[in-house]
Amino acid sequence: MRHRRFGKTNLNLSVFSLGTMRCLDSPQTTQNTIAKAISLGINHLETARGYGQSESYLGQALQDLAIPRQEIYITTKLSPSLNPLEMSQRIDQSLARLQVNYIDCLAIHGINTWKHLEAIANPNGCLASIQTAINQGKIRHLGFSTHGSLDLITAAIETDLFEFINLHYYYFFQRNQKAIALAAEKDMGIFIISPADKGGKLYSPPKKLQELCSPFTPLELNYRFLLSDSRITTLSVGAAIPEELIAPLKISNADRPLTEQETTIFNKLEQQLETTLSTDLCRQCHQCLPCPETINIPEILRLRNLAIAYEMEDYGQYRYRMLENAGHWFPGKKGDKCTDCGDCLPRCPENLPIPALLRDTHQRLKGKQRRRLWE
Known part of the structure; x- marks a missing residue:
């Protein structure tokens, strides 16, 4: 050790x-x-x-x-x-x-x-x-x-x-x-x-x-x-x-x-993200915040990135469930609370259709509520 x-x-x-x-x-x-x-x-x-x-x-x-x-x-x-x-x-x-x-x-x-x-x-x-x-x-x-x-x-x-x-x-x-x-x-x-x-x-x-x-x-x-x-x-x-x-x-x-082989794999993971998400890739700049509905836009879209690029739906559902259920430990509302106000759209440098992506993520990752481990 x-x-x-x-x-x-x-x-x-x-x-x-x-x-x-x-x-x-x-x-x-x-x-x-x-x-x-x-x-x-x-x-x-x-x-x-x-x-x-x-x-x-x-x-x-x-x-x-x-x-x-x-x-x-x-x-x-x-x-x-x-x-x-x-x-x-x-x-x-x-x-x-x-x-x-x-x-x-x-x-x-x-x-x-x-x-x-x-x-x-x-x-x-x-x-x-x-x-x-x-x-x-x-x-x-x-x-x-x-x-x-x-x-x-x-x-x-x-x-x-x-x-x-x-x-x-x-x-x-x-x-x-x-x-x-x-x-x-x-x-x-x-x-x-x-x-x-x-x-x-x-x-x-x-x-x-x-x-x-x-x-x-x-x-x-x-x-x-x-x-x-x-x-x-x-x-x-x-x-x-x-x-x-x-x-x-x-x-x-x-x-x-990191070895050359490890670096090559990390590069492959990045390429998978770029290729799979294409024009829907959220690059986590956080310029979409603050959201008038206090939706945790960057985190929701990060989970969407992982679910689509690497099939990490189970992880995405696990984290998405915590929104609205974990207070300040994991703040923000879920994607279905989007009102299409459009406040985030002009601030996104990638010109992402954020409301549509939030609704898509909600459908992909919504699940039953679960209690946190120490409760």
Whole structure:
């Protein structure tokens, strides 16, 4: 397992981290998964108060496995909307659940809106309690996770309040490239959220995508896309059982630059996108926003791109279902809410028939509502 410096925290993290959001089956399954992860070289475990019993299960597993505290780095996450007293109480509760004296990294969980950022930047807000906890040795490093817009993410980075960032960035979603560059410029640790699942459900890829990526798997190529970027410190692996760690960690030493063969395949994927979508290709410039109906136009058309070019309908349906159901974690309305107002049309440099494409995507990807995992 390779290790990389986690930016200005100077922590030396394994290039894969165990995210424990899915470790909710039982304390024993969690313990088995953590034990396997550590045996394979993972030294960074990530959880959150909002992940059900995850903190408690993780804390008990570390006690039962008798893992020396100095050999493991722990990140947990707390809401940005807490007041100072609540933040102080939640920090102590997390310490108790994790059964540790300090938390290596505390991430503000989901700076997803401008109000979240304003709350954090307020000197009389929860940041004061966090700073007190840092002074007391309860917290060692502060960062944030985000599902927000690129403008919001870069604004949060520019505050210089944080030492690391957890964000979405994958081969099939490169919108946050500028945030990656800015975070690296600020010497922040960079943690990539859910590259297998949110990155395209690449653990169960469609046949078309498998053929285009051969002789590699789509999951392997996505990991290589990220590992070849030296600015990125670590990638989350959200294993629910020990067996789910095997495939990802087979390439845990493959942090070299992309090979000629890999680059050729990425070029082939780009060509497939261009050829298949032709004049309907959305290039993700985001100039169509804001939408008067708050429709998440770029994301909907990104999912359409993937469904048509690579037959990633299952992934598209999975993400599309979340619109109107996940609040600020995945904002915006679905394509069927388009009123044909035409506000977006003159702003699209590709002259796309956006209302028609939104309706087409809705028909392709609409599905039954499902509850989010941790609910």
